Amino acid sequence: MELILEQMPIVIRALNVGFIQTLKLFFVTLIGAFPLGLVIAFGSMSSFKPLSYITKIFVWIIRGTPLMIQLLIIYYFPGLVLHTPIWGGGEGGRFLAAAVSFIVNYACYFSEIYRGGIQGVPVGQEEAGLVLGMTKTQIFFKITLLQMIKRIVPPMSNEIITLVKDTSLARIIALQEIIWAGQAFMKGSQGISGEIWPLFFTAVYYLIGNGILTLLLGRLEKKLDYFR
Amino acid sequence: MKKLFTMMLTLVMVLSLAACGNSGGSSDDSQKDGASNAAESSNGQEEGAGDEASESDMEYVKDKGALVVGITDFEPMDYKDENGEWIGFDADMAKAFARSLGVEVEFVEIDWDNKIMELDGKTIDCVWNGMTLTDEVTSSMECSNAYCNNAQIVIVPADVADKYQDKDSLSDLSFAVEAGSAGEEQVSSLGLDYTPVKAQSDALMEVASGTSDAAVIDSLMAAAMVGEGTGYADLAYTIGLNSEEYGVGFRKGSDLAAALNDFFAASFEDGSMMKTAETYGVEAAVVEQ
Amino acid sequence: MSILEVEHICKSFEHTEVLKDISFSLEKGQVLSIIGSSGSGKTTLLRCLNFLEQPDRGVLRVNGETLFDAGDAATRQESEIRRKRLHFGLVFQSFNLFPQYTAMENVMLAKELLAKEQPDYKARKKEIHAQIEAQARTLLDEMGLSGRRDNYPHQLSGGQCQRVAIARALALQPDILCFDEPTSALDPELTGEVLKVIKELAVQKTTMIIVTHEMAFARDVADQVIFMDEGYILEQGDPGQVFETPREERTRQFLSRFTQG
Numbered sequence A: 001m002e003l004i005l006e007q008m009p010i011v012i013r014a015l016n017v018g019f020i021q022t023l024k025l026f027f028v029t030l031i032g033a034f035p036l037g038l039v040i041a042f043g044s045m046s047s048f049k050p051l052s053y054i055t056k057i058f059v060w061i062i063r064g065t066p067l068m069i070q071l072l073i074i075y076y077f078p079g080l081v082l083h084t085p086i087w088g089g090g091e092g093g094r095f096l097a098a099a100v101s102f103i104v105n106y107a108c109y110f111s112e113i114y115r116g117g118i119q120g121v122p123v124g125q126e127e128a129g130l131v132l133g134m135t136k137t138q139i140f141f142k143i144t145l146l147q148m149i150k151r152i153v154p155p156m157s158n159e160i161i162t163l164v165k166d167t168s169l170a171r172i173i174a175l176q177e178i179i180w181a182g183q184a185f186m187k188g189s190q191g192i193s194g195e196i197w198p199l200f201f202t203a204v205y206y207l208i209g210n211g212i213l214t215l216l217l218g219r220l221e222k223k224l225d226y227f228r
Numbered sequence B: 001m002k003k004l005f006t007m008m009l010t011l012v013m014v015l016s017l018a019a020c021g022n023s024g025g026s027s028d029d030s031q032k033d034g035a036s037n038a039a040e041s042s043n044g045q046e047e048g049a050g051d052e053a054s055e056s057d058m059e060y061v062k063d064k065g066a067l068v069v070g071i072t073d074f075e076p077m078d079y080k081d082e083n084g085e086w087i088g089f090d091a092d093m094a095k096a097f098a099r100s101l102g103v104e105v106e107f108v109e110i111d112w113d114n115k116i117m118e119l120d121g122k123t124i125d126c127v128w129n130g131m132t133l134t135d136e137v138t139s140s141m142e143c144s145n146a147y148c149n150n151a152q153i154v155i156v157p158a159d160v161a162d163k164y165q166d167k168d169s170l171s172d173l174s175f176a177v178e179a180g181s182a183g184e185e186q187v188s189s190l191g192l193d194y195t196p197v198k199a200q201s202d203a204l205m206e207v208a209s210g211t212s213d214a215a216v217i218d219s220l221m222a223a224a225m226v227g228e229g230t231g232y233a234d235l236a237y238t239i240g241l242n243s244e245e246y247g248v249g250f251r252k253g254s255d256l257a258a259a260l261n262d263f264f265a266a267s268f269e270d271g272s273m274m275k276t277a278e279t280y281g282v283e284a285a286v287v288e289q
Numbered sequence C: 001m002s003i004l005e006v007e008h009i010c011k012s013f014e015h016t017e018v019l020k021d022i023s024f025s026l027e028k029g030q031v032l033s034i035i036g037s038s039g040s041g042k043t044t045l046l047r048c049l050n051f052l053e054q055p056d057r058g059v060l061r062v063n064g065e066t067l068f069d070a071g072d073a074a075t076r077q078e079s080e081i082r083r084k085r086l087h088f089g090l091v092f093q094s095f096n097l098f099p100q101y102t103a104m105e106n107v108m109l110a111k112e113l114l115a116k117e118q119p120d121y122k123a124r125k126k127e128i129h130a131q132i133e134a135q136a137r138t139l140l141d142e143m144g145l146s147g148r149r150d151n152y153p154h155q156l157s158g159g160q161c162q163r164v165a166i167a168r169a170l171a172l173q174p175d176i177l178c179f180d181e182p183t184s185a186l187d188p189e190l191t192g193e194v195l196k197v198i199k200e201l202a203v204q205k206t207t208m209i210i211v212t213h214e215m216a217f218a219r220d221v222a223d224q225v226i227f228m229d230e231g232y233i234l235e236q237g238d239p240g241q242v243f244e245t246p247r248e249e250r251t252r253q254f255l256s257r258f259t260q261g
Helices: A002-045 A049-064 A067-080 A091-120 A123-131 A136-173 A178-187 A197-226 B002-031 B038-052 B057-064 B089-101 B112-120 B135-140 B158-163 B167-172 B182-189 B200-209 B219-225 B256-269 B272-279 C042-049 C078-085 C103-115 C125-142 C158-170 C188-203 C215-221 C239-244 C249-260
Strands: B066-071 B104-109 B126-132 B148-150 B152-157 B174-178 B193-197 B214-218 B235-240 B244-250 C004-013 C016-026 C031-035 C057-062 C065-069 C088-091 C176-180 C208-211 C224-229 C232-237
Touching (some): A002 A049, A002 A136, A002 A178, A049 A091, A067 A136, A091 A136, A123 A136, A136 A197, A136 C103, A178 A197, B057 B066, B057 B089, B066 B112, B089 B126, B089 B256, B112 B244, B126 B148, B148 B219, B152 B219, B174 B182, B182 B193, B182 B214, B200 B214, B200 B219, B200 B235, B214 B219, B244 B256, C016 C042, C016 C232, C031 C215, C042 C176, C088 C158, C103 C158, C188 C208, C188 C215, C215 C239, C224 C239, C224 C249, C232 C239, C232 C249
Parallel strands (some): B066 B104, B066 B126, B174 B193, C031 C208, C031 C224, C088 C176, C176 C208
Antiparallel strands (some): B126 B244, B148 B244, B152 B214, B152 B235, C004 C016, C004 C057, C224 C232
């Protein structure tokens, strides 16, 4: 017990560093995937057939293969096969490669959610707007968008919570997120080895993070409850 | 827009096709065991030589101004001090080598399984982390001279250590060993029952938690991590299965390996290498240069 | 001059001809009822008038101005259509109110967006907004919804929703107000309140085209009745004539089904 108390500050410091990486990857992924997902959604709904097919195939490939494989390919492929290591070996490069993989992967998942949300808004809403002399842009921003958001918040919440946990996959290209940091004490690091309790603390970080997210997303859902 | 998408898709397809072709080839390389045939390994060398023909690896590192060293958290070779600074026998020697080249040193923790990919993909410039010079390693990397002696030794719970002091007594134990490590080579050649795990430290965890009876790890690591006053006070090491040596790995065909050999020789000569070794208690294992 | 002239409108979807050579005209202040069984093309006709569909052939004139001529590419331009739509208002069968806006906001939204396009909008912002709000209030009052201004659509009954939708269409002061089966989605006990409002509009000489299955109402409110069948106008005349002495056998059959049922 005393030993644990002694080791605690070391472990917490290491976990904090890892957690910041996890958070960074989480937020960067969201910031990138939200708009990219919308672009992909419009691509797959395009009335220009080749674009729609290509987008759908792309989404199928990304959603149909594990994120872990995508991480490995995106990080190692440029250097190994093209002989141009575009990412660099440092932490920054690994983070960039992880961020790109995550953004592309999650954008594809988001695009399907957006598509469901957009197509779920009744056609009558757009027609009512048209008949009232609104432009397509006005209709999207003044009418469709909010109804779409209301529809996508629940499935989006699920994906976002999953994303928090998925960030740990970035370990495969040695991005030192929080699980890497926690596991280091199992392997042996900073004089602490063979200890599993830091992993429990790692889990607590996830629980707290996801708890806060669940709360916020629930609040957003409630905020949109004023209409049906 | 649609053009962009078309281009992206084409790129993805071309990339994935190329990846298939290549991963087939490289997995052959990496799975090569001690009995690898000569034709294959010469093949690998040609590939490597082709890559480096245009520019020397030394120039490449000097141009970018940093030597990126791939490591894992491995006391006493590479580990972090209280300030998060990488120290250890290997880390300190790597810093000194980089200084001699006139470049910065950058330590990057890697997944040990991916070390060859990291090197060939140029995401790191060398593997300097108490790496045993196995046939697999020497055939896929340009390696320096050996600088440290090591052995693969058996770890068992301390209370039963007396029972396992010779090779014959090991036959009814179940082992945990790091996948692809020198330890795995040893136990499989002895025909022992074993489970490959991700890291040497995981192998220790297995024994500590009772999921395996015994582990085989590097003696240098065992000295630092097992026994009284360490995290694994309840474990003990018994017999050594072999003796082997540590070296530093560079990309196939790299001229940095020779440069490091010169550097080792010079620092052994002036005593700085031994001094560093003494700091980390590994002076007995250092190989004369 | 007629306020609306429709000449030789034809419209096909895939391989089915939905509208076949439709021609009629409507005088200002008159009410036209369109009756006919489902699938006879009534709704498509209304959608063509509101530019939700584009006819394959034919001409559409309002106040003598040619809004649409299938033979003249210039009249088919997307950019022009938005303005042309404003000659018409459309009340949908399923209301299509915007769920995230209150009754007031539903009525005001389109008008406010249009106002923003006026060159002097910025200078007169407050004044314009006040005008729009006052107008919306008056409209909702006239619809008997003065106590419901701040309610959201899901807090209103079907009849109330449809009256908000009528106010919303009237807010843009269209030349011709179209109704697409305005009571079909309502419970029977709620149809009365909507029909009453439409009758009131007829009294005020609002030019209207009403597609409906309420025969008694159609007869009561209309100055002119059109009976459509399989994409054709089969019969056209004043309500007394069409309902009492239909010329066509199909009309007789259709009407007898409704008077019995």
